[in-house]
Amino acid sequence: MSLLLVRQTTTFILLCALCCCVSVKYEPNWESIDSRPLPNWYDESKIGIFIHWGVFSVPSFSSEWFWELWKGQKIPGVVDFMNRNYRPDFTYADFAPQFTTEFYNADEWADILAASGAKYVVLVTKHHEGYTNWPSKVSWNWNSMDVGPKRDLVGELAVAVRKKEGIKFGTYHSLFEWYNPLYLSDKANGFKTQDFVREKTLPELYELVNNYKSDVIWSDGDWETTDVYWNATEFLAWLYNESPVKDSVVVNDRWGKNIRCKHGGFLNCDDRYNPGVLQKRKWENSMTIDKYSWGYRRRARLDDFLTMEDITSVIASTVSCGGNLLINIGPTHDGKIVPIFEERLRQMGEWLGVNGEAIYASKPWSHQNDTLASGVWYTSQKSTNGTSVYAIVLDWPDNNVLKLGAPVASHASMVSLLGYKGSLTLTPGTGSGVTVTIPPISVNEFKVRWAWVFKFTNLQN
Ligand SMILES: *[C@@H]1O[C@H](CO)[C@@H](O)[C@H](O)[C@H]1NC(C)=O
Ligand SMILES: *[C@@H]1O[C@H](CO)[C@@H](O)[C@H](O)[C@H]1NC(C)=O
Numbered sequence: 001m002s003l004l005l006v007r008q009t010t011t012f013i014l015l016c017a018l019c020c021c022v023s024v025k026y027e028p029n030w031e032s033i034d035s036r037p038l039p040n041w042y043d044e045s046k047i048g049i050f051i052h053w054g055v056f057s058v059p060s061f062s063s064e065w066f067w068e069l070w071k072g073q074k075i076p077g078v079v080d081f082m083n084r085n086y087r088p089d090f091t092y093a094d095f096a097p098q099f100t101t102e103f104y105n106a107d108e109w110a111d112i113l114a115a116s117g118a119k120y121v122v123l124v125t126k127h128h129e130g131y132t133n134w135p136s137k138v139s140w141n142w143n144s145m146d147v148g149p150k151r152d153l154v155g156e157l158a159v160a161v162r163k164k165e166g167i168k169f170g171t172y173h174s175l176f177e178w179y180n181p182l183y184l185s186d187k188a189n190g191f192k193t194q195d196f197v198r199e200k201t202l203p204e205l206y207e208l209v210n211n212y213k214s215d216v217i218w219s220d221g222d223w224e225t226t227d228v229y230w231n232a233t234e235f236l237a238w239l240y241n242e243s244p245v246k247d248s249v250v251v252n253d254r255w256g257k258n259i260r261c262k263h264g265g266f267l268n269c270d271d272r273y274n275p276g277v278l279q280k281r282k283w284e285n286s287m288t289i290d291k292y293s294w295g296y297r298r299r300a301r302l303d304d305f306l307t308m309e310d311i312t313s314v315i316a317s318t319v320s321c322g323g324n325l326l327i328n329i330g331p332t333h334d335g336k337i338v339p340i341f342e343e344r345l346r347q348m349g350e351w352l353g354v355n356g357e358a359i360y361a362s363k364p365w366s367h368q369n370d371t372l373a374s375g376v377w378y379t380s381q382k383s384t385n386g387t388s389v390y391a392i393v394l395d396w397p398d399n400n401v402l403k404l405g406a407p408v409a410s411h412a413s414m415v416s417l418l419g420y421k422g423s424l425t426l427t428p429g430t431g432s433g434v435t436v437t438i439p440p441i442s443v444n445e446f447k448v449r450w451a452w453v454f455k456f457t458n459l460q461n
């Protein structure tokens with residue numbers, strides 16, 4: 001009797017679990033699309049690398065330059081440069097054969113990307129000028145197999161990245177193409193026709209997902225019209241219900257000019273979005289190591305690149321407020337991640353190697369920044385031992401004394417400094433606040449640079 005009951009209960013539970021999984025079917029509307037829980041891997045990852053690479057990497061002249069040339073606009077600096085260096089009838093398309101990628105070694109890239117501590121990569125597969133970095137069937141003579149590299153750039157990186165443990169592969173894709181005649185004719189019809197979406201945008205998205213199993217679809221180029229023209233919810237319902245990545249994929253919010261910062265998976269809002277306060281929904285700060293450009297820029301000076309202090313600061317402020325950081329590099333037309341980007345990425349990995357406990361899989365704490373000290377950002381982790389609170393301190397404390405306003409401590413509270421084996425002294429304030437006294441530390445026993453993480457346990461808040 002009792003055995004039967006157990007068996008029946010087990011069957012019932014099994015059936016239930018099955019029902020739940022089978023019955024979740026997303027409808028092509030935002031309420032249903034938004035109801036899908038974001039797969040956990042995304043929030044836990046915290047750090048991704050964005051890669052802007054394409055025909056624009058050939059002129060590598062300035063950030064927005066290649067659009068202007070294509071549009072025939074007369075930007076004075078660009079016109080002078082072109083007149084001095086190219087024949088008069090040279091067009092943007094003429095750069096494509098020079099997108100040679102002869103030094104592109106995807107395994108070498110994957111080594112650098114993995115060494116950065118990032119947990120996902122987002123590669124530009126097609127930017128607004130429509131050139132696809134994979135042999136798309138719907139981008140005839142304007143793709144990386146037909147002109148330029150004669151290689152499947154996306155496929156090579158997807159394979160190389162997936163050889164690494166714990167790092168996901170994502171694809172950036174521009175919905176629109178500024179100069180595609182099909183797009184322009186739909187636009188001239190007030191977006192009542194969808195020829196471009198039918199012939200180009202959707203087939204490309206299906207190719208990317210089916211061929212490369214994108215873990216992230218980072219959509220862009222949405223802003224001239226609404227999600228209705230793009231058939232965004234129809235595509236996302238397919239992606240979430242039927243695609244080969246339906247359980248693991250995450251998407252952003254750039255699916256129409258009325259959608260950004262409101263609907264989708266995680267919210268990107270604007271480029272370099274970093275609100276500095278806790279957000280209700282999962283969001284991502286996409287930004288660049290070269291302050292002035294997404295693509296490679298031959299004229300960049302050392303000063304134009306973020307320092308490691310800048311990078312640890314943006315990691316701290318982003319992650320504390322519930323965001324992920326998607327940090328961008330621009331490889332060269334011949335396929336190299338130049339040493340300045342490689343160094344920043346490897347150094348970021350060095351910092352995360354010691355301090356990752358405060359970052360990966362962390363949760364925002366009750367305070368994001370300190371109430372007293374500036375340049376201090378908090379994260380937290382729950383474990384069976386209770387909650388640990390991490391104060392990421394961007395400037396080494398004056399006289400080795402750190403005074404914080406937010407933590408509430410008792411005599412049972414403890415503090416340590418990540419990467420340092422010795423002990424520190426914690427003095428609870430009256431009411432809230434703590435004072436941490438750091439002993440004199442030799443540079444030989446403690447090599448952490450750029451930002452420091454103090455870990456508190458047994459706090460009262
Ligand atoms: C967009 O979705 C609507 C509604 O399902 C459908 O009738 C239309 O054919 C789709 N358009 C494209 C280009 O797929
Ligand atoms: C903490 O952040 C808030 C909101 O951005 C800001 O107003 C405040 O000045 C910051 N506190 C300190 C001590 O910097």
Ligand SMILES: *[C@@H]1O[C@H](CO)[C@@H](O)[C@H](O)[C@H]1NC(C)=O
Pocket residue numbers: 383384385
């Ligand atoms: C819990 O605390 C013990 C003793 O300090 C430590 O060894 C262990 O790693 C901690 N567990 C977690 C999940 O933090």
